Amino acid sequence: MSDLSSSRExxxxxxxxxxxxxxxQxxxxxxxxxxVDIDAVRxxxxxxxxxxxVTVDAGTAH
Incomplete structure (x- = not known):
């Protein structure tokens, strides 16, 4: 394998x-x-x- 080929690879x-x-990312x-969308559900x-x-959100019932 040439240096040029190794460099390209x-x-x-x-x-x-x-x-x-x-x-x-x-x-x-x-x-x-x-x-954020889930947290906004109520x-x-x-x-x-x-x-x-009863009020229910993503984390708790009140």
Whole structure:
């Protein structure tokens, strides 16, 4: 294997790794947004005669 061929292979490997890192960063950003969206989910229900009301969010019931 020539030095030029080794150099090209190394450059190609580095480019693949950089692409994988960029993709992983994008997935991490999307995961953070999903977490924000989940944290924003909240629902409240009240019994017909209003004797009890429940609010539920992503983490707890109140």
């Amino acid at each position: 190394a450059e190609a490997a580095i480019a693949r790794i950089e692409q994988q890192v960029a993709e992983a 994008l997935r991490a950003e999307r995961a953070q947004q999903v977490q 629902a409240t229900a009240t019994a017909p005669r209003r004797e009890v009301s």
